[in-house]
Amino acid sequence: MKLTPAQRNEIFRKVRAILVRYWIDLGFISIHVSEQTIYIRGSLKRLAGVPEQLSGAVVEAMFAEIKGLRGINHVQAQFDNWSGSVSAGGWNPRDAVAVSNWERMRMASAGKPSTFEAEEVSDPQS
Amino acid sequence: MRKILSVDDDDAILRCFQRALDGRGYKVFVTTDPAEVSKILEENELDLVMLDIHMPKKNGFEIFQELKRQQKKLPVLFVTAYPKSFSMEDQKVLELWQNEFADGNTDVLYKPFKLERLFEKVEGLIGPPSEHGE
Numbered sequence: 448m449k450l451t452p453a454q455r456n457e458i459f460r461k462v463r464a465i466l467v468r469y470w471i472d473l474g475f476i477s478i479h480v481s482e483q484t485i486y487i488r489g490s491l492k493r494l495a496g497v498p499e500q501l502s503g504a505v506v507e508a509m510f511a512e513i514k515g516l517r518g519i520n521h522v523q524a525q526f527d528n529w530s531g532s533v534s535a536g537g538w539n540p541r542d543a544v545a546v547s548n549w550e551r552m553r554m555a556s557a558g559k560p561s562t563f564e565a566e567e568v569s570d571p572q573s
Numbered sequence: 574m575r576k577i578l579s580v581d582d583d584d585a586i587l588r589c590f591q592r593a594l595d596g597r598g599y600k601v602f603v604t605t606d607p608a609e610v611s612k613i614l615e616e617n618e619l620d621l622v623m624l625d626i627h628m629p630k631k632n633g634f635e636i637f638q639e640l641k642r643q644q645k646k647l648p649v650l651f652v653t654a655y656p657k658s659f660s661m662e663d664q665k666v667l668e669l670w671q672n673e674f675a676d677g678n679t680d681v682l683y684k685p686f687k688l689e690r691l692f693e694k695v696e697g698l699i700g701p702p703s704e705h706g707e
Contacts, residue, residue, distance in 0.1 A: 452700045459697045464677030467670065474656055474681035477690065478697055494670070496661035 448483065454518055455480045461516050462487070469509045470497045483520040485513060491526045503531065503538040575699050578602045578613050580636060581625040581652070590623065593688050594695065598702030607631035614643060620699045626653040634665060641673055648698040654684040 450458070458480050466473060475490040493501050510533045514522050522533045531538030577599050579590045587603040594601045602613055607630050613619070622640055626633035633651060640647055651658075659681065661667050673679065682694045 456698075456700050460677035462677070463680060463697075464675060467674045467677065467679075470661070470670075472656065472659065472681070473679075474651075474653075474659070474683040477693055479693070494659050494661050495657045496663070 448518075450480070450483065450518060458485065458516060458518060462513055465509060465512050469501075469505065470494050471509075483518060485516075485519055485522045487513075487522070487524040489526060491529045501540075503536075506531065506538040507536050574598065574600045575620040575702055576600045576602065576617055577621045577623060577695070577699075578604070578610065578617075578619050579623040579652075580604055580607060580610060580628075580633070581623075582628040582630070583625070586625075586652075590691075593691060597692060597695075599695070607636050610636055611639065611643070614640070619647065621648045621650060621695065623650045623652055623695075626651060626658045627655065634669060637669065637673070637679075646676070646678055648678045648680075650680050650682060650694055650698060652682045652684065656683055 459478060462478055462485060463473060466476065470493045472492045472494045475492050476487060477489050479486040479488075491501065491506065493499075506529065510522060510524065513519075514533065524533050526541075528541050529538055530541055577594060579587055579594075579601060581587050581590075581603075582605050584605055587605065591601045591603050602617065602619075604610065604613065607628065610622070614622075624633040624636055633653070637649055637651075640649065659666055659670070661670070678698070680694050680698055682691060
């Protein structure tokens with residue numbers, strides 16, 4: 448089903464309203480709506496001064512609300528500072544992914560040169 | 574044709590917005606004087622107001638509150654170079670975020686930005702330039 452411009456606007460508005468409720472800084476987020484899929488990209492950050500840090504469980508809850516919007520079949524999200532997926536969950540801040548990878552490698556490569564570890568940490572996606 | 578008003582104390586920025594959004598098919602009004610905002614709003618059926626935050630004559634948040642008193646659902650795009658303008662430690666920002674941003678009719682764009690990002694934010698708030706366009 449193709450969305451009318453009014454329906455698309457309404458979906459945009461509702462997604463922004465959800466992000467605002469979770470104190471997400473809209474300035475770092477970009478939203479696209481195509482057919483019945485929402486694409487959300489950018490950096491997932493809370494506003495300056497919000498005391499509670501964003502957690503994986505909160506990100507998952509937020510996407511559960513977005514997925515529940517009427518007229519939407521799919522939600523895709525990609526962030527430079529969080530890893531995880533809307534369908535499978537597992538949201539983690541990228542720094543934490545880098546640290547856990549680094550820790551894993553440290554344990555696996557005990558005795559190997561530390562430069563190897565540093566290279567891996569600088570690119571957690573590799 | 575959808576109409577946009579852009580308010581910024583930097584004339585060069587306004588010219589840039591006007592050229593870019595006019596080229597996209599929107600009708601764009603610009604002003605560096607916050608005192609003109611109400612008049613432009615009364616004389617034109619605006620679809621969107623773009624607001625700088627740090628301006629010498631009047632703060633963008635004050636203009637925002639005045640706009641919302643006149644037209645509660647008018648979409649607003651804040652354009653600022655200072656992400657920390659939206660700090661929750663500022664009581665006024667906190668109140669605006671909870672009360673006025675909650676309806677989803679407000680968005681934020683941080684400078685510097687690519688034009689594609691400006692178009693994306695504008696279209697996300699009011700849709701394509703004409704009523705029936707895609």
